[in-house]
Amino acid sequence: MSTRTAAADSDRVLNDICDAPGLDGRKRFDHIIVGAGILGSWTAYHLASRGKYVLLLDQFPLPHSRGSSMGQSRGIELASTDENWIPLLMESYPLWRQLEEETGENLFEYHDLLIITEVAGGWPVPQIDNLLQSFRTRAARRVLDPDQVRKYYPDLHFNNTTAGFVDGSGGILLAAKILNALRGRITAMNGVIKDQCQVMRIDAGPPASVLCRGHANTFTADSVIVTAGPWTSKMLKRVGLDVKIQSSLGAHMYFPAREGASIADISFIHYDTEKRFRAWTHPVVEYPGLVKLGIGLWIPVDPDHRDQDDPYRMREAGIEYVKEHLGCLNQTMAIYETCMYYHIEDKRHIVSIHPFYDNVVVGAAAGSGFKISPVLGKALADLATKRRPALDVSSFSLDRFTDRSNQYYLEKYNGFIVIRPLRDEAKNAFVVNNDSALLWNPKFLETFDNHFRRLRLLKSY
Ligand SMILES: Cc1cc2nc3c(=O)[nH]c(=O)nc-3n(C[C@H](O)[C@H](O)[C@H](O)COP(=O)(O)OP(=O)(O)OC[C@H]3O[C@@H](n4cnc5c(N)ncnc54)[C@H](O)[C@@H]3O)c2cc1C
Numbered sequence: 001m002s003t004r005t006a007a008a009d010s011d012r013v014l015n016d017i018c019d020a021p022g023l024d025g026r027k028r029f030d031h032i033i034v035g036a037g038i039l040g041s042w043t044a045y046h047l048a049s050r051g052k053y054v055l056l057l058d059q060f061p062l063p064h065s066r067g068s069s070m071g072q073s074r075g076i077e078l079a080s081t082d083e084n085w086i087p088l089l090m091e092s093y094p095l096w097r098q099l100e101e102e103t104g105e106n107l108f109e110y111h112d113l114l115i116i117t118e119v120a121g122g123w124p125v126p127q128i129d130n131l132l133q134s135f136r137t138r139a140a141r142r143v144l145d146p147d148q149v150r151k152y153y154p155d156l157h158f159n160n161t162t163a164g165f166v167d168g169s170g171g172i173l174l175a176a177k178i179l180n181a182l183r184g185r186i187t188a189m190n191g192v193i194k195d196q197c198q199v200m201r202i203d204a205g206p207p208a209s210v211l212c213r214g215h216a217n218t219f220t221a222d223s224v225i226v227t228a229g230p231w232t233s234k235m236l237k238r239v240g241l242d243v244k245i246q247s248s249l250g251a252h253m254y255f256p257a258r259e260g261a262s263i264a265d266i267s268f269i270h271y272d273t274e275k276r277f278r279a280w281t282h283p284v285v286e287y288p289g290l291v292k293l294g295i296g297l298w299i300p301v302d303p304d305h306r307d308q309d310d311p312y313r314m315r316e317a318g319i320e321y322v323k324e325h326l327g328c329l330n331q332t333m334a335i336y337e338t339c340m341y342y343h344i345e346d347k348r349h350i351v352s353i354h355p356f357y358d359n360v361v362v363g364a365a366a367g368s369g370f371k372i373s374p375v376l377g378k379a380l381a382d383l384a385t386k387r388r389p390a391l392d393v394s395s396f397s398l399d400r401f402t403d404r405s406n407q408y409y410l411e412k413y414n415g416f417i418v419i420r421p422l423r424d425e426a427k428n429a430f431v432v433n434n435d436s437a438l439l440w441n442p443k444f445l446e447t448f449d450n451h452f453r454r455l456r457l458l459k460s461y
Pocket residue numbers: 034035036037038039040057058059060066067068069070073074075076197198199200227228229230231232235250251252294339340341364365366367368369370371372
C-alpha cells in the first residue's frame with residue numbers, strides 16, 4: 001500500500017509544474033491570469049509583450065470546447081447596434097492585423113456582411129437607429145431598400161418591409177487558430193501557460209496568490225486578473241463579489257449551401273425587430289460546403305452542467321429558421337455543436353480593478369466580445385500594471401455592482417486581519433485573529449452574526 005499522502009502527491013504535482021519548461025522552478029510571477037479564453041489570452045499577450053512574467057491558467061486541458069471562445073469562427077463588423085462599441089471595434093481591427101503579422105498566419109478574412117431588418121414606417125427600435133447611424137458615418141457600403149434586397153438576394157425569404165445594409169468592414173475571425181497563435185506568442189515571450197489548473201482560491205495578499213485544485217502550494221504574483229468567462233460569477237464569489245453574470249447554452253449549426261447560394265461567401269445578420277430576435281450566418285470558411293447558423297435563443301444554464309437542458313429546442317428552431325428564410329441552404333443539418341455564452345446583467349463589459357483589492361483585476365465581455373477582446377485585454381493589462389487605460393473604462397467598473405453601504409474590506413495589519421466597512425471607517429472597524437474577534441465598537445456585537453455572514457462572502461485571506 002502506498003504511504004504517500006494526498007498533500008505529498010499534490011506537492012509533487014506542483015513541483016512537476018514548476019519544473020515544466022518556461023517555469024524555471026519559479027512560482028512567483030508578475031501577473032497571473034485566471035482563464036485562458038480569448039480575453040485572458042489577449043491580456044496575457046499584452047502583459048508578456050511589455051516584458052512581464054505571466055502565468056496563464058485554465059481549468060481544462062487546452063484547447064477545449066467548454067468556454068465561450070470555442071469553435072472555429074467569430075464575426076466582426078463595425079456596424080453595431082450599440083454606439084459605445086464603435087471605439088472598441090475601431091481599435092481592435094489593427095490589433096487583429098498585428099497578430100497576423102507577428103505570426104505570419106491568416107487569422108482574419110474580410111467577407112461583406114449583409115444585415116437585414118424590418119422597416120415598418122421608419123426605424124422601429126432605437127438600436128436600429130444606431131445601426132443606421134454607424135452606417136452613415138463609418139461602415140456603409142450600400143443601403144438596400146426592400147426591392148433591392150429581393151433582387152440581389154432572391155434565395156433569402158423575408159417580408160416586404162425588410163431592408164438591408166451591406167457592411168464592407170464585415171469579417172470572420174478564425175477563432176481556434178487565433179487562440180493557438182496567441183498561445184504561441186505568449187510562450188515565445190517567456191509567458192507560462194498551464195492548463196488543468198482550476199483556481200479554487202484567490203488571496204489578494206499582497207503578494208496576490210492563487211491556489212489550484214489538487215495543489216498544496218500557491219502561485220504568487222503582483223496581481224491576479226480574472227477572465228473566467230461563464231464562470232466569472234463563481235470566481236468573483238471567491239473574491240467577495242456578487243455579480244450577476246448569466247451563462248447560457250448556445251449552438252452552432254451547419255447546413256450545406258445549395259449551388260450558387262448568396263450567403264456562401266458573405267456573413268449575414270437578421271434583426272427581427274418584431275420578435276426581438278437575432279440570427280446570423282457565417283460564410284463557408286470552416287467546413288467545406290457548410291454555412292454556419294446561429295440563432296439568438298439562449299438557454300440559461302450552469303456552465304458546469306451545460307447540457308442539462310434539452311438542446312433540441314435550438315436544433316428545431318434552427319431548422320425552422322432555415323425553412324422559413326434561407327432557401328439557399330439545404331434543410332438537412334450537417335453539424336450541431338452546443339457552446340457557452342454569457343451576458344452581464346446591464347449589457348456592459350467589466351474591465352475593472354476589484355473594488356477592495358487593487359491587485360485583483362476583473363474582465364468580462366458583454367455578449368459578442370470576441371471581436372473586441374484585443375482592446376479589452378489591453379485595458380486589463382493597463383489596470384494590472386497600474387497604467388491608466390487609453391480607453392475610457394469608467395463605465396465598465398465593478399463599482400456599479402457594489403452597494404458600498406453594506407460592504408467591508410479586509411486589511412492585514414501586524415498579523416491581524418482588520419475588517420472595515422467601506423463607509424464610516426472609524427466607527428465600526430474591528431479585527432479578527434483566527435477564530436476570535438476583538439470588536440472596536442460594542443454596538444457591533446449585536447449584529448456580529450449578520451456581519452460575519454456577510455464577511456464570509458467577502459473574505460479572501
Ligand atoms: C455561439 C456563440 C457565438 C458567438 N459569436 C460571436 C461573434 O460572432 N462575434 C463576437 O465577437 N463574439 C461572439 N461570441 C461571444 C464571444 O465568443 C465571447 O464573448 C468570448 O469568447 C468570451 O471570451 P472569454 O475569454 O471572456 O470567455 P471564455 O472563452 O469562456 O474563457 C474563460 C476561460 O476561463 C476558464 N476558467 C473558468 N473558471 C476557471 C477557474 N476557476 N480556474 C481556471 N480557469 C477557469 C474557462 O475554462 C475558460 O477557458 C459568440 C459566443 C458564442 C457562444
